[in-house]
Amino acid sequence: MTFLSLRSVFGISAVIVALCGLLFTTPSHAQDKPRFNVIRDVEIEATLKEYGRPIWEAAGINPDSVHVIVINDPTLNAFVAGGQNIFFHTGLLQATETPEQLIGILAHETGHISGGHLVRGSSAMKEASAEAMLSMVLGTAAAVLSGNPNAGAAVITGGQSLAQRSILSFSRAQESSADAAGMKFLDGAHISSRGLLEFLQKLSGQELLPIDRQVEYLRTHPLTQDRIDAVRYHAGQSSISDTKVSKRLYDLHDRMRAKLLGYLKPESALLRYAEKDGRISARYARAIAYYRKGDVDKAEKAMDALIKEEPANPYFYELKGQILFENGRVDDAVRVYKKAVDLKPDAGLIEASYGHALLEIQSSRYLDEAIVRLNESLKTEPREASTWRFLATAWGRKNDEGMVSYCLAEEALSNGDIGSAHKWAERALKLLPKGSSYVIRAQDIKQTRKDEDD
Numbered sequence: 001m002t003f004l005s006l007r008s009v010f011g012i013s014a015v016i017v018a019l020c021g022l023l024f025t026t027p028s029h030a031q032d033k034p035r036f037n038v039i040r041d042v043e044i045e046a047t048l049k050e051y052g053r054p055i056w057e058a059a060g061i062n063p064d065s066v067h068v069i070v071i072n073d074p075t076l077n078a079f080v081a082g083g084q085n086i087f088f089h090t091g092l093l094q095a096t097e098t099p100e101q102l103i104g105i106l107a108h109e110t111g112h113i114s115g116g117h118l119v120r121g122s123s124a125m126k127e128a129s130a131e132a133m134l135s136m137v138l139g140t141a142a143a144v145l146s147g148n149p150n151a152g153a154a155v156i157t158g159g160q161s162l163a164q165r166s167i168l169s170f171s172r173a174q175e176s177s178a179d180a181a182g183m184k185f186l187d188g189a190h191i192s193s194r195g196l197l198e199f200l201q202k203l204s205g206q207e208l209l210p211i212d213r214q215v216e217y218l219r220t221h222p223l224t225q226d227r228i229d230a231v232r233y234h235a236g237q238s239s240i241s242d243t244k245v246s247k248r249l250y251d252l253h254d255r256m257r258a259k260l261l262g263y264l265k266p267e268s269a270l271l272r273y274a275e276k277d278g279r280i281s282a283r284y285a286r287a288i289a290y291y292r293k294g295d296v297d298k299a300e301k302a303m304d305a306l307i308k309e310e311p312a313n314p315y316f317y318e319l320k321g322q323i324l325f326e327n328g329r330v331d332d333a334v335r336v337y338k339k340a341v342d343l344k345p346d347a348g349l350i351e352a353s354y355g356h357a358l359l360e361i362q363s364s365r366y367l368d369e370a371i372v373r374l375n376e377s378l379k380t381e382p383r384e385a386s387t388w389r390f391l392a393t394a395w396g397r398k399n400d401e402g403m404v405s406y407c408l409a410e411e412a413l414s415n416g417d418i419g420s421a422h423k424w425a426e427r428a429l430k431l432l433p434k435g436s437s438y439v440i441r442a443q444d445i446k447q448t449r450k451d452e453d454d
C-alpha cells in the first residue's frame, strides 16, 4: 500500500514513520502541534472521487483537477481550501449512513468551489503536499484576516480548531448559495438531494448543544432552518428524490467505513463487525483490526481469504504487502506489491510502496528497478515527500550527489519548506552535469516563492 499512514503536518517525518512502521505515533508534545493528520489511502480516495465525478461533471469542473483529502479527525467536518481541494474529516465520512448523504455533502462543497468562496492559493501551495498545503492555507488566511503577515505561525501553533473555524468558515449567504448550487449539481447527476437533507437534519440536532460541543461542520458551514427548508422543498419537488445510487456505490461506502474503523479504532471494529458477519466489508475491517493490534497471523490469513474471494482487488494485495513489509518480510512484500501494481498501475502511492520495498531489499540488484518504480509513482503523486526521500536514498547508494540534492530539494518543496528547497536546488545546480534534464527543474525550484499569488 501506501500504508494508511498518518502524517503530522509539522511533526514526524513520513520516512521515519514508514521505516519504523509506527504508523499512528502521536508526538508527546502533541498539544502544541496542529491536529491535522492527513490520511493517504488510494482506495478511499478512489471512492470519494467516484462519488464526486458526476457532481463535478454537472458543475462543469474537470474531475481530474479536484483533489480529495482525508484528515484524521473524529469531528464531523468537510471544507474546501487552497483551490479545488475538498477536505473530509474521517468523523464525517463515518457519520454518513448512506452514499447519498456523503454525495450530498460533496455537492455542497462543490458549490463552494464553483461559487469561488475560497482562500486563494500561492504558487508554493501548488507544489506542496496536502498536509503542507493545509498549513499554508491556514497561515495565509490568518495573516490576511489579521492584517499581520506574521500571524500565520501564531495561529498554527495555537488552537488549530479555532484557526480553522474562523478562517474557513463561510457566510450564511455563501452557505445558501452552496446548497442551491449543490442541489443543481445533484439534479444534473440524477442523484437524490434527500441525502443532503438527511445529513443537514442530523447536524441540526447539534445546534442545540453549547458551542464547544457542536460539530465542526456547523462552525465552518453555518446551518439555519432556512437552509434545511430550502433543501426539503427541493427534495419534495424533485422526481428523483426516491432513487438510490447503485449497489456498487453502497458497497464502496461500506468498505470505506469498515476500513476507517479497522484502522482508527480496531477494538471498536472487532465489536461492530463480529466474527459471524461474513460480509466482505466486515471481514476487511477485522483483518485491518487484527493487523493494527499486532495479530499478524490472523491478519494475514484473513487477507488471504479475501484475496481468494476477489483475486483482482488491488487494495487487498496492497494491504497484505503492507502487513508483510512492516513485519520485516520484505521479499514477500515485494511480490505482493508487484501484484497490486499490476492490477492498478495508475496508483502512484501503491507504486511508491513497491519501490520502497524494492529499496529495502538492500541489494544493488534491485536498485535500478526501485528507481524506475519510484519515478513512475511520481507521475501521479509528484508531491509525495517520502517518495523523494526514498529516491534520494537510492541515488545516494549510487554516489550521485547531484541527484541526491535534487531529490532533497523536491522533498523540501513538497513539505512546504521553501528555504531548504532553495538550498538543495542550489547545491544540485552545482553538482548536476550540464545538460541533465533535471537542471531546469532545479532552476524552477530555486525560483519558487512562498507568498506570491499567481
Ligand SMILES: [Zn+2]
Residues within 6 Å of the ligand: 108, 109, 112, 170, 174, 175, 178, 220, 221, 222
Ligand atoms: Zn458550506
